[in-house]
Amino acid sequence: MTLRDVAELAGVSSRTVSNVVNGYANVTERTRLRVQQAVDQLGYRPNVLARNLARGRSGQIAVVVPYLDTPYFSELLQGIIRAARVQGYNVLIDQTDGDREHERMLINHGSSRLLFDGVIFSPLGLSQQALADRDPDLPLVVLGERVSDGTFDHVGIDDVTASRQATEHLLDLGRTRLAAIGDQPYETGEAAQLRTRGFREAHERRGLPVREDLVIGTPRFNRVDGAGAMAHLLDRDDPPDAVFCYSDLVALGAIHTLVGRGLRVPEDVAVIGYDDIEDGRYSNPPVTTISPDKEMIATTAVERLLLRIGSATAPPGLELRAPHRLVVRESTAGRRAG
Amino acid sequence: MTLRDVAELAGVSSRTVSNVVNGYANVTERTRLRVQQAVDQLGYRPNVLARNLARGRSGQIAVVVPYLDTPYFSELLQGIIRAARVQGYNVLIDQTDGDREHERMLINHGSSRLLFDGVIFSPLGLSQQALADRDPDLPLVVLGERVSDGTFDHVGIDDVTASRQATEHLLDLGRTRLAAIGDQPYETGEAAQLRTRGFREAHERRGLPVREDLVIGTPRFNRVDGAGAMAHLLDRDDPPDAVFCYSDLVALGAIHTLVGRGLRVPEDVAVIGYDDIEDGRYSNPPVTTISPDKEMIATTAVERLLLRIGSATAPPGLELRAPHRLVVRESTAGRRAG
DNA sequence: CTGAAAGCGCTAACAA
DNA sequence: TTGTTAGCGCTTTCAG
Numbered sequence: 234m235t236l237r238d239v240a241e242l243a244g245v246s247s248r249t250v251s252n253v254v255n256g257y258a259n260v261t262e263r264t265r266l267r268v269q270q271a272v273d274q275l276g277y278r279p280n281v282l283a284r285n286l287a288r289g290r291s292g293q294i295a296v297v298v299p300y301l302d303t304p305y306f307s308e309l310l311q312g313i314i315r316a317a318r319v320q321g322y323n324v325l326i327d328q329t330d331g332d333r334e335h336e337r338m339l340i341n342h343g344s345s346r347l348l349f350d351g352v353i354f355s356p357l358g359l360s361q362q363a364l365a366d367r368d369p370d371l372p373l374v375v376l377g378e379r380v381s382d383g384t385f386d387h388v389g390i391d392d393v394t395a396s397r398q399a400t401e402h403l404l405d406l407g408r409t410r411l412a413a414i415g416d417q418p419y420e421t422g423e424a425a426q427l428r429t430r431g432f433r434e435a436h437e438r439r440g441l442p443v444r445e446d447l448v449i450g451t452p453r454f455n456r457v458d459g460a461g462a463m464a465h466l467l468d469r470d471d472p473p474d475a476v477f478c479y480s481d482l483v484a485l486g487a488i489h490t491l492v493g494r495g496l497r498v499p500e501d502v503a504v505i506g507y508d509d510i511e512d513g514r515y516s517n518p519p520v521t522t523i524s525p526d527k528e529m530i531a532t533t534a535v536e537r538l539l540l541r542i543g544s545a546t547a548p549p550g551l552e553l554r555a556p557h558r559l560v561v562r563e564s565t566a567g568r569r570a571g
Numbered sequence: 572m573t574l575r576d577v578a579e580l581a582g583v584s585s586r587t588v589s590n591v592v593n594g595y596a597n598v599t600e601r602t603r604l605r606v607q608q609a610v611d612q613l614g615y616r617p618n619v620l621a622r623n624l625a626r627g628r629s630g631q632i633a634v635v636v637p638y639l640d641t642p643y644f645s646e647l648l649q650g651i652i653r654a655a656r657v658q659g660y661n662v663l664i665d666q667t668d669g670d671r672e673h674e675r676m677l678i679n680h681g682s683s684r685l686l687f688d689g690v691i692f693s694p695l696g697l698s699q700q701a702l703a704d705r706d707p708d709l710p711l712v713v714l715g716e717r718v719s720d721g722t723f724d725h726v727g728i729d730d731v732t733a734s735r736q737a738t739e740h741l742l743d744l745g746r747t748r749l750a751a752i753g754d755q756p757y758e759t760g761e762a763a764q765l766r767t768r769g770f771r772e773a774h775e776r777r778g779l780p781v782r783e784d785l786v787i788g789t790p791r792f793n794r795v796d797g798a799g800a801m802a803h804l805l806d807r808d809d810p811p812d813a814v815f816c817y818s819d820l821v822a823l824g825a826i827h828t829l830v831g832r833g834l835r836v837p838e839d840v841a842v843i844g845y846d847d848i849e850d851g852r853y854s855n856p857p858v859t860t861i862s863p864d865k866e867m868i869a870t871t872a873v874e875r876l877l878l879r880i881g882s883a884t885a886p887p888g889l890e891l892r893a894p895h896r897l898v899v900r901e902s903t904a905g906r907r908a909g
Numbered sequence: 910c911t912g913a914a915a916g917c918g919c920t921a922a923c924a925a
Numbered sequence: 926t927t928g929t930t931a932g933c934g935c936t937t938t939c940a941g
Contacts, residue, residue: 235934246912251936259910282629282685283934286620286917293663301652302849307645314639314666323686325631326664328652347620348661456853485853492855511640515794515823517830517855573918584928589920597926621918624933 234277243271254279285347294538295325295349297339299357303455304510305480305527306355309376312531313353320539325349331453333358340367351538358421372541374534378424381550386537390525390557392424396431397438398559399477399505399523404439406565408475408503411436412447414462414487415454415479425450428479428507447473454479459486467494474502475565481506481513484520488564492517503565518563529555572615581609592617623685632876633663633687635677637695641793642848643818643865644693647714650869651691658877663687669791671696671759678705689876696759710879712872716762719888724875728863728895730762734769735776736897737815737843737861742777744903746813746841749774750785752800752825753792753817763788766817766845785811792817797824805832812840813903819844819851822858826902830855841903856901867893 236254240247245264252260253268260268271277285291296313298306314324325348329335336359340352351372356364356379365382367373373385381387403411413432417425429448436443449465451458459478463486466472478484484506491498498504498518506513509524533553541548574592578585583602590598591606598606609615623629634651636644652662663686667673674697678690689710694702694717703720705711711723719725741749751770755763767786774781787803789796797816801824804810816822822844829836836842836856844851847862871891879886 236936237934247935248913248937249911252911255936261910264911280624280685280934282620282624282627283917284936286618286624286919287934287936289620289917289936291620301649302642302645304640304642304645307640307642310664311639311666314664323663325661326648326652328649346616347618456849460853485850489853489855511794512823512850515798515827517827574920575918585919586921586929587927590927593920599926602927618918621933622920624935625918625920627920627933 234275235280236277239268239271239275239277242275243268289347290350290542291347292321293323293325293349294535294542295327295339295352297327297329297336297352297354297356299329299331299355301326301328303482304512305508308510309527309531312528313535316532316535320535322350322535322539329357331357333363337363337367340364340371340373350542353534353538360420361423372538372547374538374541376530376534378427381552383550384547385550386534386541386553387550388530388534388537388553388555390523390530390555392427393431393434395507395523395525395557395559396428396477397435398431399507400432400435401438402521402559402561402565403475403477403503403505404435404441406475406499406503410444410447410471410473410475412444412449412466412473412476413479414449414451414459414466414476414483416448416450417452418450425479428477432477444473451479451483455482456486456489459483460490461486463487463490467491467496472502476502476504478504478506481508481510481520481522483507484522484564485512485516488516488518488520499563499565499567505565509560514562516564521562521565522560523557524560525557526555572613573618574615577606577609577613577615580613581606627685628688628880629685630659631661631663631687632873632880633665633677633690635665635667635674635690635692635694637667637669637693639664639666641820642850643846646848647865647869650866651873654870654873658873660688660873660877667695669695671701675701675705678702678709678711688880691872691876698758699761710876710885712876712879714868714872716765719890721888722885723888724872724879724891725888726868726872726875726891726893728861728868728893730765731769731772733845733861733863733895733897734766734815735773736769737845738770738773739776740859740897740899740903741813741815741841741843742773742779744813744837744841748782748785748809748811748813750782750787750804750811750814751817752787752789752797752804752814752821754786754788755790756788763817766815770815782811789817789821793820794824794827797821798828799824801825801828802832805829805834810840813837814840814842816842816844819846819848819858819860821845822860822902823850823854826854826856826858837901837903837905843903847898852900859900859903860898861895862898863895864893 236247240250317324353374355376375387416429449462506520506522509522513520574585578588655662691712693714713725754767787800844858844860847860851858
């Protein structure tokens with residue numbers, strides 16, 4: 234079943250069939266119908282491989298995330314896949330485990346060209362410099378806490394503000410010994426550092442000192458790290474009465490430790506997270522969190538990437554901010570639902 | 572940068588370059604070296620699109636799951652992606668939301684042929700019949716609780732046995748009023764029905780009657796359903812003292828309701844889940860569960876699919892059972908860790 | 910509005 | 926062991 238077969242049956246040239254199949258204009262209604270009929274009759278479906286080669290495009294975009302089983306990413310992924318499909322694009326998924334070399338390879342068109350037309354990338358191990366050194370012809374949209382260097386788009390929320398708001402929420406509750414879990418004071422920890430900055434800003438605004446010894450670093454933002462850091466904090470002479478966790482997973486880990494030690498959340502220690510993943514809504518207690526508009530992030534990322542793919546000349550790299558909001562639940566507010 | 576350019580520079584034919592690039596035999600070490608040098612010098616990378624067309628293969632497999640943000644699937648996906656990459660295959664991900672029509676389309680090569688060479692499929696809305704009616708030329712491996720009709724491979728654990736073991740564990744604790752949450756007594760609910768069968772078998776073996784009014788159906792296996800079903804159960808005159816949940820998410824939802832009502836887990840009600848997702852390990856309390864060997868499932872599925880793709884004549888459809896085990900945690904055992 | 914025909918870059922049968 | 930060459934099936938320029 235090829236274009237030719239259809240053309241023959243319909244008594245037109247393959248050019249015309251192609252026009253019809255691709256919904257181009259310039260086809261008489263009459264011939265369009267005849268061709269359509271032939272297509273249906275033969276059960277013709279275009280060969281994507283041939284089309285791709287001829288077009289020089291794969292019709293696929295790659296989404297690169299550090300970890301697939303991180304709820305935040307899988308929730309985001311859903312939105313991206315949906316948005317891409319609407320535009321006729323398929324999504325290739327890649328997981329880097331934060332491996333720097335792997336990440337670098339992917340933004341250089343992977344091991345082979347043309348497998349994907351563009352990349353939505355959530356870098357973890359990669360420096361700003363490595364991002365700048367990438368294949369300049371590969372359309373790129375970056376998620377998370379980077380800053381665009383003008384050659385790619387960047388979609389994220391305002392992390393400093395969000396973190397400040399999270400911290401202020403804890404201060405508003407009358408808590409005085411605030412801890413922060415998740416700092417990463419090294420080159421590839423930009424994400425974390427922005428949150429730490431917001432944490433500091435909140436203190437500054439209130440004229441309060443930051444308890445430096447309560448700012449704890451973690452290699453990743455997962456449950457294990459949260460649980461460990463919390464245990465560490467509780468072993469102090471003067472443990473915190475509130476904790477700002479840099480992800481909901483960290484918060485869940487921290488709560489796990491707290492409850493395990495017989496402490497009450499939020500009465501003894503209030504806990505706030507970040508990301509608003511579904512787990513946090515059904516945990517005990519449900520977790521107060523910063524909720525980024527994931528749907529908007531996904532849609533915007535796809536939209537901008539396809540725009541780049543479609544443009545002959547690369548559009549300027551934009552900083553795109555999705556909205557976020559503070560969602561107060563029982564891990565700080567202390568109410569209890571049925 | 573095409574094969575020809577390389578051939579020219581190396582002073583050989585494009586055929587030879589192709590041989591070298593693809594690691595075929597029959598190339599003198601000497602020419603191999605010369606070609607390799609030319610490749611490096613020109614920074615040549617093969618055009619996958621052209622290769623795909625010529626080979627008639629896309630080098631991609633599709634993985635189709637109902638929901639991407641279900642931890643069980645995203646954990647499985649990780650393993651699949653890894654296993655596929657090792658074999659030089661890329662993974663396309665598709666989410667059906669359990670939509671029957673969408674599922675049917677995908678096992679008929681989607682809307683276009685050749686986009687993927689085979690499918691690993693976790694059906695939700697599709698009947699056995701629909702599976703049988705699929706495009707017979709599309710290599711297929713099915714995950715979950717179906718039975719192979721001999722034309723595809725099926726990878727899963729022994730659900731009846733696992734469910735029986737889960738139930739027996741509750742009975743061993745001395746519980747007498749066992750509930751089950753997750754039954755789906757309709758055509759596409761085969762997965763659920765197997766678990767219900769195991770639940771019954773355990774009772775039968777002990778000569779105990781099943782409390783039919785405590786077997787609750789849920790449309791999906793997620794937190795909301797679990798929370799709702801549990802609330803429903805607690806409103807009974809004679810509420811259960813133990814609950815077998817058909818997924819860990821359901822268990823987490825159920826626990827959420829229990830704790831919200833001021834009941835203790837496991838003292839008042841013991842809860843067991845299914846899937847062993849990471850969330851269950853860090854919840855309060857951690858969830859006892861049936862743990863399928865996900866890594867094995869992923870590897871086996873990929874292995875079998877690639878074998879099918881590579882075979883001229885379709886190998887017989889196999890039933891492949893991955894191992895599982897009962898993991899006892901605090902939601903039934905009542906210990907409490909730090 | 911439609912037809913003819915030249916590729917897209919690679920693979921692999923056939924020859925040498 | 927290597928070269929020649931005919932496709933793979935579609936898109937698209939250029940005529941008409």
